[in-house]
Amino acid sequence: MTLQQQIIHSHSFENGLVLIGQSMPWLESAAFSFQVPAGCRYDPADQIGIANFVCEMVQRGAGNMDSRQYIETLEGLGVDYSSSASVYGTHYSGASCSGQLHDALSVFADVIRRPHFPQEQLEDGRLVCYQEIAAIEDDLPQRTLIELRNRYYGQPDGRDCHGTAASVGSIQQTDLKDFYDRNYRPNGMILGVAGKIDWPALKEHVGNLFADWPTKPETVPGVLAAEHGTCHLPFDSQQTHIAIAYPGVCYSDPDYYKQAGSVSVLSGGMSSRLFSEVREKRGLCYSVFASNHSVFDRGCVVCYCGTSAERAQESLDVIIEQLIDLKLGITEDELRRLKVQVRSDLIMQQESCRARAGSITGDWFHFGRVRTLDEINSNISALTVSEINRFLEQNPPQKFDLVTLGSQPLEKKNDGISSTPTK
Numbered sequence: 001m002t003l004q005q006q007i008i009h010s011h012s013f014e015n016g017l018v019l020i021g022q023s024m025p026w027l028e029s030a031a032f033s034f035q036v037p038a039g040c041r042y043d044p045a046d047q048i049g050i051a052n053f054v055c056e057m058v059q060r061g062a063g064n065m066d067s068r069q070y071i072e073t074l075e076g077l078g079v080d081y082s083s084s085a086s087v088y089g090t091h092y093s094g095a096s097c098s099g100q101l102h103d104a105l106s107v108f109a110d111v112i113r114r115p116h117f118p119q120e121q122l123e124d125g126r127l128v129c130y131q132e133i134a135a136i137e138d139d140l141p142q143r144t145l146i147e148l149r150n151r152y153y154g155q156p157d158g159r160d161c162h163g164t165a166a167s168v169g170s171i172q173q174t175d176l177k178d179f180y181d182r183n184y185r186p187n188g189m190i191l192g193v194a195g196k197i198d199w200p201a202l203k204e205h206v207g208n209l210f211a212d213w214p215t216k217p218e219t220v221p222g223v224l225a226a227e228h229g230t231c232h233l234p235f236d237s238q239q240t241h242i243a244i245a246y247p248g249v250c251y252s253d254p255d256y257y258k259q260a261g262s263v264s265v266l267s268g269g270m271s272s273r274l275f276s277e278v279r280e281k282r283g284l285c286y287s288v289f290a291s292n293h294s295v296f297d298r299g300c301v302v303c304y305c306g307t308s309a310e311r312a313q314e315s316l317d318v319i320i321e322q323l324i325d326l327k328l329g330i331t332e333d334e335l336r337r338l339k340v341q342v343r344s345d346l347i348m349q350q351e352s353c354r355a356r357a358g359s360i361t362g363d364w365f366h367f368g369r370v371r372t373l374d375e376i377n378s379n380i381s382a383l384t385v386s387e388i389n390r391f392l393e394q395n396p397p398q399k400f401d402l403v404t405l406g407s408q409p410l411e412k413k414n415d416g417i418s419s420t421p422t423k
Contacts, residue, residue: 006372008360009199015215016187019206020360020370022194024353030195031095031354032105033361036112037188038179039088040163041156042219049129049163050171050179052085056125057176059083061118063110070107079104080354085161087295088365095354098196102205109209112184122173129168136162140241140405141287141306147233148243148302148403149293154226157295185216192361195353230402232409240312240406242305244319246397246416248292250299252366257379258391259292263301264338265330266290266322271337273322278305284315296366301397309407316410320400324416327396329389342380 007023040051060067074081074094081094081104092108136142150158162168193202249255266274267290274288285307293302303323307315363370398416 006374008370008372009203010364010370011203013186013207013211015211015213016185016189017206017210017213018190018364019203020190020192020364021197021199021202022192022356022360022370023197023199024195024356027195027351027353028098029095029353030098030101030193030197031093031357032101032108033091033093033192033354033357034108034112035089035091035190035192035361035365036184037088037218038090038183039086040159040161041087041221042179042183043156043159043163045155045222047163047167047171047175047179048159049133049161049168050175051090051183052132052161052163053125053129053168053171054176054179055083055085055090056128057117057121058111058115058180060121060125061116063107063114065107065110066116067118067121070111073107074104077103077107079107087157087159087161093354093358095195095357101193101195101197102202105205106209113210113213115180117173117177117180119173122176126168126171129162130165133162133165133168136160140235140237140239141304144233144241144243144403144405145302145304147231147405148245148401151227151229151231151403152245152300152401153295153298155224156221157298158226182216182219185218186210186213187215188218190361190364192357192359192364194356194360228399228401230409230412231404233403233405235405235407237406238309240307240309240315240404240408240410242303242307242312242316242319242410243403244303244316244323245293245300245401246323246399248294248299248301248395250297250366251292251294253299255391255395256292256294256299257383258388259299259301259395261335261338261380261383261388262326262330262392263290263292264341265334266303266326268334268338268341273326274303274319277322278315278318282314282318284311284318288315288319312404312406312408313410316402316404317413320412320414320416323397323400324414327392329392330385332385335383335385335388339380339383343377 009021011019077100079094079096083092146160278288287306290303360370
């Protein structure tokens with residue numbers, strides 16, 4: 001089976017909005033993904049969580065719709081929709097039958113350009129934000145990973161978009177409107193659409209919705225330096241949560257695929273090194289994985305382990321041992337498993353217009369262009385063991401940042417520092 005030929009269009013409007021479309025004519029559906037340049041990196045330091053709060057409130061009435069009419073309109077169109085704030089942007093996405101695409105985009109044009117911010121729903125919106133914060137407080141692995149990213153990247157790129165109950169509690173309606181007025185703008189906004197589309201008609205419709213929206217200057221966020229090293233979050237529990245980060249390359253780096261190949265060896269299923277060595281052979285933990293993480297211009301590799309308090313130190317020691325041993329290289333069998341998994345993922349993405357809409361939006365943000373699935377497949381297929389091993393020699397896992405959450409702090413006994421030259 002081969003990946004189907006992909007037709008990708010793009011158009012930049014005079015006000016800076018970029019529209020990207022990928023035709024997937026074998027589908028009967030279509031999906032869209034807006035990335036508005038209003039992420040939490042633009043939150044004022046004393047109002048962390050405001051981007052997420054605005055994301056909630058703009059959907060409580062916009063254009064000619066009140067909150068109830070907004071929901072009923074989308075349900076009537078059969079749109080499966082979602083929204084979220086992230087570091088760099090606020091995202092509004094949805095999928096429907098292709099015939100309802102233009103109407104769905106019209107609804108979200110109102111949400112993005114003409115929100116009401118109803119005063120009578122301010123506390124209801126705040127309550128939703130409180131509930132999201134409480135859910136994170138209860139999710140101990142997530143709390144550990146959030147603290148790790150915060151320390152590794154510093155502010156604003158390591159920021160969690162939800163803020164705290166105190167910061168969200170201080171935000172008033174005028175603050176929400178001020179944030180919206182400063183940061184919701186066409187220049188820097190990306191709209192990706194994928195599925196069964198008519199490109200000329202789509203471009204005209206999006207132009208009618210957004211082309212007259214005037215540009216605004218970009219807000220300049222404040223910056224705080226990263227805090228590398230070891231951090232312990234005390235928590236009375238029989239479990240310990242361990243999060244480790246070490247320097248890596250960002251998503252747009254030419255060596256990203258080589259790093260991804262090495263990380264898949266660590267955490268690419270039940271045959272991966274971390275799962276096999278830490279969980280299966282030694283029975284030290286109930287969860288362990290590694291993944292790539294990237295902001296716009298920096299990246300790292302993140303590892304997580306959930307274990308019992310009495311086995312936490314040994315778990316940490318074995319994980320770091322596996323990370324350091326990675327510089328010795330990977331095998332042909334490990335690379336072959338990676339290629340099979342990636343190809344499976346690409347084929348499944350080809351069948352999902354929603355996944356593809358989000359992917360092309362992200363590609364444009366990171367690369368300024370869209371990679372076809374064939375290009376990604378070719379890059380992965382071309383990887384060799386010698387290339388990945390050379391990358392690992394030049395970029396060995398080392399300088400580990402550590403965050404633990406549990407009853408007792410742990411000791412990082414080895415930082416992987418050697419005389420091996422780094423990139």
